[in-house]
Amino acid sequence: MSDETGARIRKKALALFRKRGFERTTMRDIARAAKVSLGAAYYYFPSKDALVLSYYEDMQLAHDKAARAAFRGANGLEERVRGVLHSKLDVVADDRHLLGAIFRTAVDPESALSAFASSTGGVRQQSVAIFDEAVGDEPMPEDIRALLPKAMWLLHVGMLLYFAHDQSPGQIRTRHLVDDAARVIVPLIAMASLPMLAPMREELVRLVARAFEPQVPSPSTPPAPGESS
Amino acid sequence: MSDETGARIRKKALALFRKRGFERTTMRDIARAAKVSLGAAYYYFPSKDALVLSYYEDMQLAHDKAARAAFRGANGLEERVRGVLHSKLDVVADDRHLLGAIFRTAVDPESALSAFASSTGGVRQQSVAIFDEAVGDEPMPEDIRALLPKAMWLLHVGMLLYFAHDQSPGQIRTRHLVDDAARVIVPLIAMASLPMLAPMREELVRLVARAFEPQVPSPSTPPAPGESS
DNA sequence: GTCTATAACATGATAGAC
DNA sequence: GTCTATCATGTTATAGAC
Incomplete structure (x- = not known):
């Protein structure tokens, strides 16, 4: 049994x-x-934390389904962003205090459950993928397109952190924040796409891209040349 | 004794x-x-964590001194930003593994040492103040000026998180990241200051400002003054 | 070999004596 | 203010059932 x-x-x-x-x-x-x-x-x-990781996986699966459902009724990038973020909040709404436990281990460099550890890599990649879907085929410069899902994933971690600390009734403040962020993202992309800003954009994109480079050669990826600094 | x-x-x-x-x-x-x-x-x-908080206070004090020393030799915003961030890394360089412990409690909503809890408010305010000094009298729109120190403080938390996970020798990657960020910040402010972007800037500033609003009136502070977060 | 139960251990934290 | 028990709990070791 x-x-x-x-x-x-x-x-x-x-x-x-x-x-x-x-x-x-x-x-x-x-x-x-x-x-x-x-x-x-x-x-x-094997540990109490393992039970939390189990929840973490559940949550991710549920978010995948909820987000895709939201995408079906959504029109345009703004609505998809709203959908992917609100659906995440819906999924974790009843478990706000659990988020604290997850963050505690996710942030610890020594922990195997660290948000940046390879053991959680699969779940994280899946999570980034749903943000990639949210961006969809919205027209924008290639370099922005490549980074946007990861940047959104990062911001969504911040959102969860804010949510976990949000004392307002029904966490209405986080909900408002999400609406505001969704409203701002489209014009922000438009602005960043201005040819006049291309040089600075390239520098910013390079900076963020470099920050995302893996720390250690992951087992699935052969050691890439020229990646020591 | x-x-x-x-x-x-x-x-x-x-x-x-x-x-x-x-x-x-x-x-x-x-x-x-x-x-x-x-x-x-x-x-x-009263707890093991309290000993870590004690370190956290030490670190803050040391950073104040180190940053001010860096400011004395600095010319312009970019150099001051570089100074305030590198000096922080210098201060915590020997204690990278301690950062993990600090983050663990700082991120937990239930912990008194939470980065957003009032018990650490004093230390955090002091930390924001040093970023305010770094911005100095650099000319920029008023709303940006008001928010920039807090935004920098937030980014500096991200920097520390990155630093804690940075496996590169001497954490050179974090050092490079700081240099890149400092180089980008001045043109970024210039761009955001363009009158043409004023409407969007106002929306963004309102968004971020709202995110910083305090959650609850802290017990030690009477509800009158409009600042705590 | 696969599962379950019990005992023991290490450590953060507390109570109460002096 | 300092100490000596003692507790609670995550985790491990050990022994047994099937």
Whole structure:
């Protein structure tokens, strides 16, 4: 019954996390709720953080579906941006306190769950891909097109951080922020596309692109020449 | 000997953190090194995180001095930006692994040390002030002038995060990033100042300003003055 | 070999004696 | 103000059931 047991532990864990928060839920609580021993819980999930990562994956999958649904009714870039961001907030709305736990590990350079670690790379790439879909075939200079999804992913992390700290009722402030950001992005791209600004744009794009370069040769990518600094 | 004991605990703790990292240093190690009991250590510092906050304050003070020294030899905004950012990296260079511990708590909405919590407000305000000095009397539209220090503070947090993850020798990549950013900032301000872009600038400034609005009236500050975030 | 249960350990934090 | 127990909890080790 391995599959069933693991699923039950996971389900109970997420339920407890939602109800009482990450910190105040102990592994013993989880085991008790799932009617297994503490050791069994650890047999299925090597750490408490692993249970959070499990939530992280769930969340990503749910966002994929929600965002694509939003895209279907959307007209133009602004609406797609609004859709991809609001749908993310919808997905995590009931789990704001869990975000804190995720951020804590995501930000730690030593953690395997670090937002920049390769173990979460798959989930992150999937997340960037949905922003790529949001940009779609909106006309813009090639260099901007290449970077925009990553930049949006980064901003969306900031949005989640803001959301996690947002004390306003229904987190209305974050919702407003998203609307404002969506409204601004189209003219911003238009402005950046002005030929007159091409030189500066190139410099900015180069700067951001360099910031995104991988730190270590990832196992799937052979060591690229000329990438030490 | 209260003062002397507390100072000794603090000093030994920071030394151990530097030598062996935050995680691998236990409160018992610290107590032993400072020749006090575990309970005594907790008498002076209510938590392990409190010891990190203590480092955070030290770091801020050191950065103030280092940045002002850099300003004295600097000519123009670009050099001051370079100075304020590089001096920060200089100050934290030997404590990169400590940054991870700081971020972990700074990002957590429940933590008192959260970067957005009022208990760290004093330190953060001081940090924003040094970026205000860096901007100095550079001519630019009023609304940009008001927001720029906060925006720079935010970007500098990103820089520290990047620095903490930077595996390149001597963290040369972060250093290059700082140079690039400094080079870009002056033309960026010039561009944003174009009268032709005033409408969009106003919208952007309003967006960012709203994001910085304080969440709740802090208990230590009466609700009258319009500043805290 | 695959799963489960129990005991033990390390460490952050607390209580109460002196 | 300092100490000695003691607790709570994440994690690991060990032993057993099937």
